[in-house]
Amino acid sequence: MSPHPSPPARRRVPALLPLGLLALAVLLGPAGTLRAGEPATERFEKTYDLTGITKVRLQNVNGSVRLATVDRPTAHVVAVKKARGSSAEEILRDTEIRVVKAGAVLDIETILPRQKRFLGFFRWGSDPAAEVAYELELPGTLPVDVETVNGRVSAERRTAPLTLNTVNGSVRVEGHDAPVQVNTVNGSVEVSFAGALHASKLETVNGSVTVACARDSSIRFDLQTVNGGIRSDFPEVIPEGKWGPKEARGAIAGGRERLSVETVNGEVRLVVGSPRGDAAR
Numbered sequence: 001m002s003p004h005p006s007p008p009a010r011r012r013v014p015a016l017l018p019l020g021l022l023a024l025a026v027l028l029g030p031a032g033t034l035r036a037g038e039p040a041t042e043r044f045e046k047t048y049d050l051t052g053i054t055k056v057r058l059q060n061v062n063g064s065v066r067l068a069t070v071d072r073p074t075a076h077v078v079a080v081k082k083a084r085g086s087s088a089e090e091i092l093r094d095t096e097i098r099v100v101k102a103g104a105v106l107d108i109e110t111i112l113p114r115q116k117r118f119l120g121f122f123r124w125g126s127d128p129a130a131e132v133a134y135e136l137e138l139p140g141t142l143p144v145d146v147e148t149v150n151g152r153v154s155a156e157r158r159t160a161p162l163t164l165n166t167v168n169g170s171v172r173v174e175g176h177d178a179p180v181q182v183n184t185v186n187g188s189v190e191v192s193f194a195g196a197l198h199a200s201k202l203e204t205v206n207g208s209v210t211v212a213c214a215r216d217s218s219i220r221f222d223l224q225t226v227n228g229g230i231r232s233d234f235p236e237v238i239p240e241g242k243w244g245p246k247e248a249r250g251a252i253a254g255g256r257e258r259l260s261v262e263t264v265n266g267e268v269r270l271v272v273g274s275p276r277g278d279a280a281r
Contacts, residue, residue: 038084039082039083039084039088039131040082040083040084040088040089040092041080041081041082041092042080042081042092043078043079043080043081044077044078044079044080044081044097045076045077045078045079046076046077046099047074047075047076047077048074048075048076048077048099048101048106049073049074050073050074050075050106050138050139050142051073052101052104053075053101053104053105053106053142054104054105054142054143055104055105055106055142055143055144055145056075056105056106056108056136056138056142056143056144056145057105057106057107057108057144057145057146058108058109058134058136058144058145058146058147058148059107059108059109059110059147059148060109060110060132060134060146060147060148060149060151061110061112061129061132061148061149061150062129062130062131062132062148062149062150062151063082063110063131063132063133063134063148063150063151064133064134064148064151064152064153064154064169065133065134065136065146065148065151065152065153065154066134066135066136066153066154066155067136067138067144067146067154067155067156067158067162068135068136068137068138068156069137069138069139069140069156069157069158070137070138070139071139072139073139074137075106075136075137075138076136076137076138077097077099077108077134077135077136078134078135078136079097079110079132079133079134079135080132080133081095081097081130081131081132082130082131082132082133083095083130083131091113091129091130092130094112094113095110095111095112095113095129095130095132096110096111097109097110097111097132098110098111108134108136110132112129112130131150131151133151140157140158140159140160141159141160142160143160143161143162144158144160144161144162144163145162145163145164146162146163146164146165146166147165147166148165148166148167148169149166149167149168150166150167150168150169151166151168151169152166152169152170152171152172152187153166153169153170153171153172154171154172154173154174155172155173155174155176156173156174156175157174157175157176157177157194158173158175158176158177158178159177159178160178161178161179161180161181162176162178162179162180162181162182163180163181164180164181164182164183165182165183165184166183166184166185166187167184167185167186168185168186168187169184169186169187170184170187170188170189170190170207171184171187171188171189171190172189172190172191173190173191173192174192175192175193175194176191176192176193176194176198177193177194177195177198178198179198179199179200180198180199180200180201180202181200181201181202182200182201182202182203182204183203183204184203184204184205184207185204185205185206186204186205186206186207187204187206187207188204188207188208188209188210188266189202189203189204189207189208189209189210189263190209190210191210191211191212192211192212192213192273193211193212193213193214193217193273195213195214196213196214196216196217196218196257197211197213197214197217197218197219197257197259198257199257199258199259200257200258200259200260200261201258201260202259202260202261202262203261203262203263204262204263204264204266205263205264205265206264206265206266207263207265207266208228208263208266208267208268208269209261209262209263209266209267209268209269210269210271211259211261211269211270211271212271212272212273213270213272213273214272214273215272216253217252217253217257218252218253218254218255218256218257219234219251219252219253219255219256219257219258219259219270220250220251220252220255220256220257220258220259221237221248221249221250221251221252221255221258221259221260221261221270222247222248222249222258222259222260222261223237223239223247223248223249223259223261223268223270224245224246224247224261224262224263224268225245225246225247225262225263225264225266225267225268226244226245226246226263226264226265227264227265227266228246228263228265228266228267228268229246229267229268230246230247230248230267230268230269231267231268231269231270231271232248232269232270232271233270233271233272234252234270234272236250236251236252237250237252237270238250248268
């Protein structure tokens with residue numbers, strides 16, 4: 001028998017669809033439920049060459065994700081791990097930030113330690129997962145997919161398609177100039193375009209959705225809410241339904257770009273934005 005125990009096995013966070021993210025959120029609980037006390041932290045920071053890379057994919061569980069845009073052909077990854085409690089140092093040590101090149105994709109993943117068992121059952125809550133907050137600096141022309149469970153997601157000045165998924169967190173996209181897809185459950189969605197609107201699919205359950213774009217945008221819109229209103233600076237948007245569910249469908253200036261918005265508890269807003277993507281006041 002070896003005198004040194006083997007390190008704890010790790011499990012890989014799988015690729016998650018929005019439904020899978022929701023199930024994982026129920027099991028893990030909000031990131032804020034970690035025990036009180038000063039957290040232990042650990043910083044991961046590396047830069048990767050992007051030669052041959054055509055897409056970046058990030059998968060996280062607990063923690064925010066911020067995408068910043070730079071003009072250099074590299075990916076700068078900063079991940080700050082945070083944990084609380086008597087086993088915080090062990091949790092940080094066993095939580096891995098894995099960055100690998102898989103063909104033309106740069107995969108960035110949070111790898112959690114295997115959950116401990118007692119009498120054959122998972123000991124829920126005995127080993128709280130670490131929170132990992134990411135900041136990525138990437139060229140604006142690189143498409144990005146992001147998935148997290150408990151945490152907000154933000155992106156700035158991207159010029160390539162974005163797909164952003166979370167469960168408990170808001171999503172904010174600023175100065176965007178490409179197609180975008182957003183899905184969250186508990187959180188608001190804000191997307192502002194640098195100019196004309198691009199194809200967008202934006203969904204939440206508990207939260208408002210705001211889209212800002214240039215006045216000369218060509219939009220085919222499908223806007224829906226159950227408990228909330230629909231407001232727009234574009235006169236072509238005429239909501240139907242005075243009580244209960246409300247919807248608005250139609251076209252603006254020929255309807256070249258599709259805009260699909262759905263929420264249950266929240267307002268839908270389609271407003272005219274400035275060239276920087278800020279909503280007009």
